[in-house]
Amino acid sequence: MSDTLITVVAILLGAILMFVFPLMSVAERSDDMSSLSVQTAVTEFVDNSRAVGKITMANYQELVSTLNATGNTYDIEIEVKVLDENVGKKSAWTTGTVIGENIYYSVYTSQIMEVLTDENGTSSYNMAEGDIISVSVKNTNKTMAQTIRGAFYSISGNDTYQISAQHSGIVTATGSN
Amino acid sequence: MKIQSLAVIFAIIILPIVIILSYFIHAEVDTIAIQTGYDTKLIDSTHDAMAALEINTANEDLSSVADSLRSIIEASTNVFFNTLATNLGISNAGNASVDAYVPAVLYTLYDGYYIYSPTRVPEILTADDDVVYVGDKGVTCLGYTTYNAGGVEKRVGRYKFESSAYVKGEKNDSTYGVLEGYGISHEYGQMLYLNEDGTYSPQVHHTDGRTDNTKYKQSHILKSYMPYSARYQGTNAGTDAAGDYDLTINYTLDNYLTIEGNIGAVYYSKTGYLISSNTVTSATANGEDLLPYNEKTAEEMILAGDKELSITIDPIMENGDRPGGIEITYSPMEYDGEVLSYSKAKEILTKLYEKINTDDDGDGIPDHTEDMAIISEIQRLELGVQQLGAIAYYVKAEIFSDWVYSNLNNIRASNVADDIAKLNEDYFETESKFDLFHSFKTFADDGVTVDYEDTTLIFQSDVNPELADSAFYSHKVNVIRNNIQYNLNLAISAYNEMLQTRNVQMPVIKDSEWEQILTRVSVTSFMQGLQCGMKVYNNYAIASSTNNELTMLPTEMYYTVDNEFNTANVEHEYHKIDCDNLPGDDGTNYISFTSKDIKYDKIYDRSTRLYAYDHRNLGCYRCAIPSNYEKDVYDRNGNPARGYSDDIIISLLSPAKKKAYYVGTANAKQAIYKTNAITDSNGFEVINQDESTLEFLNRDSVQDLSANLSARPIKEVREVEVTLSNLKCDNASEATVNFTLILNGSIETDYSMVLNLEQATPQTMVFPIHITDDRGEQTVNRIGLKKIDLEDRVTCRKLNVRIVYE
Ligand SMILES: [Zn+2]
Ligand SMILES: [Zn+2]
Numbered sequence: 011m012s013d014t015l016i017t018v019v020a021i022l023l024g025a026i027l028m029f030v031f032p033l034m035s036v037a038e039r040s041d042d043m044s045s046l047s048v049q050t051a052v053t054e055f056v057d058n059s060r061a062v063g064k065i066t067m068a069n070y071q072e073l074v075s076t077l078n079a080t081g082n083t084y085d086i087e088i089e090v091k092v093l094d095e096n097v098g099k100k101s102a103w104t105t106g107t108v109i110g111e112n113i114y115y116s117v118y119t120s121q122i123m124e125v126l127t128d129e130n131g132t133s134s135y136n137m138a139e140g141d142i143i144s145v146s147v148k149n150t151n152k153t154m155a156q157t158i159r160g161a162f163y164s165i166s167g168n169d170t171y172q173i174s175a176q177h178s179g180i181v182t183a184t185g186s187n
Numbered sequence: 188m189k190i191q192s193l194a195v196i197f198a199i200i201i202l203p204i205v206i207i208l209s210y211f212i213h214a215e216v217d218t219i220a221i222q223t224g225y226d227t228k229l230i231d232s233t234h235d236a237m238a239a240l241e242i243n244t245a246n247e248d249l250s251s252v253a254d255s256l257r258s259i260i261e262a263s264t265n266v267f268f269n270t271l272a273t274n275l276g277i278s279n280a281g282n283a284s285v286d287a288y289v290p291a292v293l294y295t296l297y298d299g300y301y302i303y304s305p306t307r308v309p310e311i312l313t314a315d316d317d318v319v320y321v322g323d324k325g326v327t328c329l330g331y332t333t334y335n336a337g338g339v340e341k342r343v344g345r346y347k348f349e350s351s352a353y354v355k356g357e358k359n360d361s362t363y364g365v366l367e368g369y370g371i372s373h374e375y376g377q378m379l380y381l382n383e384d385g386t387y388s389p390q391v392h393h394t395d396g397r398t399d400n401t402k403y404k405q406s407h408i409l410k411s412y413m414p415y416s417a418r419y420q421g422t423n424a425g426t427d428a429a430g431d432y433d434l435t436i437n438y439t440l441d442n443y444l445t446i447e448g449n450i451g452a453v454y455y456s457k458t459g460y461l462i463s464s465n466t467v468t469s470a471t472a473n474g475e476d477l478l479p480y481n482e483k484t485a486e487e488m489i490l491a492g493d494k495e496l497s498i499t500i501d502p503i504m505e506n507g508d509r510p511g512g513i514e515i516t517y518s519p520m521e522y523d524g525e526v527l528s529y530s531k532a533k534e535i536l537t538k539l540y541e542k543i544n545t546d547d548d549g550d551g552i553p554d555h556t557e558d559m560a561i562i563s564e565i566q567r568l569e570l571g572v573q574q575l576g577a578i579a580y581y582v583k584a585e586i587f588s589d590w591v592y593s594n595l596n597n598i599r600a601s602n603v604a605d606d607i608a609k610l611n612e613d614y615f616e617t618e619s620k621f622d623l624f625h626s627f628k629t630f631a632d633d634g635v636t637v638d639y640e641d642t643t644l645i646f647q648s649d650v651n652p653e654l655a656d657s658a659f660y661s662h663k664v665n666v667i668r669n670n671i672q673y674n675l676n677l678a679i680s681a682y683n684e685m686l687q688t689r690n691v692q693m694p695v696i697k698d699s700e701w702e703q704i705l706t707r708v709s710v711t712s713f714m715q716g717l718q719c720g721m722k723v724y725n726n727y728a729i730a731s732s733t734n735n736e737l738t739m740l741p742t743e744m745y746y747t748v749d750n751e752f753n754t755a756n757v758e759h760e761y762h763k764i765d766c767d768n769l770p771g772d773d774g775t776n777y778i779s780f781t782s783k784d785i786k787y788d789k790i791y792d793r794s795t796r797l798y799a800y801d802h803r804n805l806g807c808y809r810c811a812i813p814s815n816y817e818k819d820v821y822d823r824n825g826n827p828a829r830g831y832s833d834d835i836i837i838s839l840l841s842p843a844k845k846k847a848y849y850v851g852t853a854n855a856k857q858a859i860y861k862t863n864a865i866t867d868s869n870g871f872e873v874i875n876q877d878e879s880t881l882e883f884l885n886r887d888s889v890q891d892l893s894a895n896l897s898a899r900p901i902k903e904v905r906e907v908e909v910t911l912s913n914l915k916c917d918n919a920s921e922a923t924v925n926f927t928l929i930l931n932g933s934i935e936t937d938y939s940m941v942l943n944l945e946q947a948t949p950q951t952m953v954f955p956i957h958i959t960d961d962r963g964e965q966t967v968n969r970i971g972l973k974k975i976d977l978e979d980r981v982t983c984r985k986l987n988v989r990i991v992y993e
Pocket of ligand 1: 548
């Protein structure tokens with residue numbers, strides 16, 4: 011091999027070492043930071059909501075603005091599992107020895123947002139004690155770390171996300187006054 | 188410089204930064220993860236504690252067992268610590284390991300709160316799980332020491348204990364003689380407390396500089412129940428109440444009040460629901476006006492269930508209007524040919540519910556779920572009982588509120604006294620007393636000059652005290668909040684003092700969370716001091732209950748049409764009052780029940796293990812199961828519109844539903860258990876205690892009993908109680924004597940009381956008085972006792988005379 015070729019390779023390697031690696035590393039750390047604040051925000055949102063038994067617009071907007079502050083865009087999925095008190099009763103008519111199991115049905119983001127944004131509303135979605143709320147957040151854009159990584163090795167599947175957080179818990183108070 | 192050198196320098200600078208940053212961020216991530224984990228564990232344990240409280244109150248008649256509430260709370264704290272220990276992965280180590288991280292658990296109930304927090308307690312000597320007493324085998328007296336008890340020198344014995352010599356139940360015969368020798372024989376048979384030097388003493392004692400002082404250990408205890416109360420002092424409490432007053436008012440999460448204390452010479456203990464004046468515009472029983480009676484008398488007349496009752500209510504709605512008169516009536520109900528009282532009707536209802544759920548053929552399935560003969564009886568009685576309960580609620584509330592508005596209408600928020608009234612434990616005494624209710628009154632540095640005072644009148648007759656914008660409501664909320672915050676701070680700082688190693692601070696509870704605490708029964712737990720990554724954990728969790736016997740929330744009430752109640756028909760759902768799907772027209776009657784009735788229905792029959800339901804209706808999937816439903820509301824401009832609301836908007840309900848709402852909520856309030864309840868609601872004045880001798884010479888002889896009368900109107904007098912002793916008659920053949928009472932020299936009571944002659948022990952006569960005509964306006968200025976029927980001379984000693992006011 012000629013010296014020229016070696017020099018070109020060395021310069022290339024040098025460039026990768028000097029710029030790309032630190033850049034990638036810093037980008038990854040920045041995503042870690044984002045993850046951290048996203049996880050914190052999601053946990054706070056869920057715990058606040060389940061403690062008072064309602065999802066409020068104010069809390070939701072706080073979550074959204076914390077997410078936006080990370081510079082990425084996110085998809086927020088809220089699911090409330092509503093405890094169905096009727097199920098036990100229905101089964102008791104045919105057998106007296108089986109207590110109704112806890113059966114839940116789910117309400118999703120769009121239904122919740124409809125109540126939250128109603129113009130003659132209270133800007134809050136009420137839950138009952140015993141319901142379960144879970145929130146999951148994923149980034150929808152490509153973060154810088156993802157972009158850089160993408161240049162070097164391919165990521166299988168388009169929906170791979172870098173920053174995600176979820177938290178859920180049982181609602182400890184019935185909302186509404 | 189060569190490019191290679193530059194590269195190396197660049198790498199040397201960048202790499203450590205990247206590594207440190209990465210390490211730091213990961214540590215931070217771990218911290219957050221641990222903290223989140225603790226949060227979740229704390230919330231879940233608190234929720235378990237609340238669930239335990241709900242389940243235990245659901246099937247308990249709280250009024251039947253003294254202090255049963257306390258044991259329920261204790262059970263709930265056990266659940267809390269067990270769950271927390273399990274969640275933290277240290278379940279077998281016992282609660283003690285978790286205890287140290289919990290400075291307080293706060294239970295806010297209907298009319299007061301409990302704080303479960305660590306306190307220093309002496310250690311009691313036990314062996315084989317039994318308490319060891321002075322005199323038991325193994326206990327030897329070492330002599331005595333003297334210690335200083337409030338300035339007085341006292342002897343206290345010192346003992347040593349050898350567990351090898353201890354035999355359960357066996358006594359050491361020589362001990363008593365030894366104690367007598369030391370002059371401390373009164374200690375025989377007492378429990379023993381551990382001293383700091385390892386000896387034991389039967390008394391808790393402390394003198395500075397000694398080594399045998401009582402040793403204390405830290406232990407979590409449930410402190411005594413603290414009412415939501417404030418003390419008020421001043422002069423001229425109201426239009427009809429002159430003179431100095433010193434009153435303690437106990438508030439609750441709703442509009443129920445207990446008032447105790449002196450106004451002038453009269454000691455009042457009044458209790459009832461506060462409503463705006465003229466909420467009840469008329470109330471009659473068999474045509475007779477009920478409102479001039481004392482609330483207790485009126486309640487008894489109503490709940491007897493044997494009269495035709497009719498009341499008209501016109502409460503102030505949330506928009507400030509009144510609905511224009513809602514009539515609630517009741518006709519005596521019969522069952523098996525017997526006229527039912529309120530309590531009898533409830534008893535029969537219980538039997539009927541049981542009957543529906545009986546399993547005659549033993550197949551494990553209740554057999555009468557569709558037996559309309561039983562179900563329609565349940566519907567009839569349930570409807571009647573609810574009307575009766577509601578009538579009792581409104582009549583009592585109106586009588587009580589009228590009293591409040593004429594006797595306490597001058598009391599202002601700034602009349603709050605500078606200490607907490609009636610707290611049982613000394614250590615709640617404050618060092619800076621003005622701290623407690625600083626939102627009502629603040630003082631300048633000299634502690635005397637008033638800087639600021641809140642002069643809002645607390646009791647204003649023309650506003651609905653149940654509405655959050657009323658002066659009463661905001662004052663009440665302030666009192667409760669200050670009260671809790673103050674005692675919680677004390678508990679946490681006492682904990683701090685005990686620990687000495689770390690500084691525990693009370694976290695700030697958010698306003699929205701206060702609102703939750705102040706409207707429902709809640710458990711708030713604090714956890715502090717656990718190491719989590721880079722910091723020390725310090726947080727709290729709240730769980731609130733809407734399904735319990737202790738409170739009633741209008742939004743947690745459900746309704747069915749009366750003839751659909753409790754049928755097994757899936758079409759017959761229960762709804763919230765403002766749900767569009769609740770059927771009915773203007774003539775419809777509704778039966779109501781609370782969310783608690785449904786939630787804790789299914790553990791109904793523990794003996795047969797049948798999971799039967801008292802409430803067979805299914806919940807509406809629009810309003811009852813989830814609680815977000817579009818309904819009639821006011822828009823921003825105050826015009827009716829469709830939308831969502833957390834509140835029930837009464838003014839937009841149909842007339843029949845308005846009535847159902849007012850009956851349902853009143854009936855539910857009537858049934859709430861009150862810890863601070865006092866059975867009678869009245870005031871009394873002791874007017875004569877001089878033990879002088881009275882002499883009734885001949886027939887119709889009158890003796891004057893009055894002295895120190897506070898001169899209140901006769902219409903307010905409910906009873907006069909006269910206690911006499913040493914009754915003697917000149918004619919030994921007479922066995923009894925009759926008396927009547929004369930007010931102001933001319934108003935003679937219809938009642939005569941019989942007393943035994945030749946009896947030395949005291950006998951009390953109670954004269955009921957109910958004067959509603961013009962004479963009632965006169966003030967009481969003389970009370971005379973008149974002997975009737977008997978010619979001969981009678982003498983007696985006058986022990987006590989009391990006037991009981993309404
Ligand atoms: Zn059967
Ligand atoms: Zn409904």
